Amino acid sequence: MTTRRGTYSFDNDDPIAALRHELLAEILDPFTVERLEREADLTGRRCLEVGAGGGSIAAWLAAQGGQVLATDLKPQHLRAGAGYRVLRHDLVTEPVPEPPWDLIHARLVLSHLPSRVDVLRRLAASLVPEGMLLIEEWASAIRGVVLAAPDASAAELVERYYDILVGQLLPANGNDPAWGCRVHAAMLAAGLTDVTTEVRARSWAGGTAGARLIAVNVEQQRAGMLAAGLTERELGRLCELAEDPRLVVRGILTYSTVGHRA
Structure with missing residues (x-):
């Protein structure tokens, strides 16, 4: 995926992308x-x-009996024969496919798009009357993620990694780290009704899916992290900490927002 300001931070073409999808599913699907x-x-x-x-x-x-169309700009990780149709689709430049819909769901998608507000409006307009839009996003702008660490230097390194990723690298590629907090207001502005937001997070210990994302992020953003001042030795230490149960980080706040078309 490309944006007007750069390249999508977590490209599906990356060899480690399949692992990212597995970890995100383990964290967020429940x-x-x-x-x-x-x-x-x-x-x-x-x-x-x-x-x-x-x-x-x-x-x-x-599996719940829905007639499902799954779209992605790079859909190579979507399985054939899983009960849903697959469409290669650019959410920014192409119309919403095959409207109207009873349910539209997007998770960790719009935050990466500079035109996110316009995309949300087009999704809302593609619902049937009383149809539901569910947008789930991380509010990753909140600092202070380390709850426990093997030592002070490890805690400082993880906090510095997080500040570089969320404060520099993702915004440079068009990501809004605070978008999760803004979705509710954007749904109301788009004319949706009965809008509700639930927020959830839990701790992630080293070796769990959430902590292992640190190593995946390092792999996919290595060049940017090195340019921002982290060393190869520090990146290796981050990957070790991602598997160390003595490291415990606060999970990123997930904002789950539902709205209905009037």
Whole structure:
């Protein structure tokens, strides 16, 4: 995916992208499924999974009886024969495919798009009356992530890594680290009703999916982190800490926002 300001930070062409999708599914799928189960009966409903990544939620929607279209700019990680259709689609430059939809879901997608507000409006307009839009995003701008660490130098290194990733590298590629906090207001501005937001986070110890994302991020953003002042030795230490249960970090706040078309 490309943006007007740079290149998408976590490209699906990267060899480690499949692992990223697996870790994100392990972290986020339980919350997503809980929200969907509570909000909608999916039997026979037309469901659009935007930026479907590894396809875990698209497969779950199909298993609940939904008629599912999974889209991604680079859909190579979406499995054939998983009960959903796949479409290569550019959410920024192309119209929302095949409207109207009963349910549209996008997770960790719009925060990477400089035109995110316009995209949200187009998604909202592509719903049937009373159709549901579920947007899930991280509010990653909140600092202070280390809850416990093997020593003070490890804690300082993880905090510095996080500040570089969230404060420099992601925004340089068009990401809004505070977008999760802004979705609720954007849905109201788009004319959606019954808008509700739930926020969730938990601790991530080294060796768990959340902490292991540190090593994946290092792999995908190595050049930028080196340019920002981290050394190869420090990057190696971060990858070690990602597997060390003595490191415990606060999970990134997940903002799950639902709105309905009037």
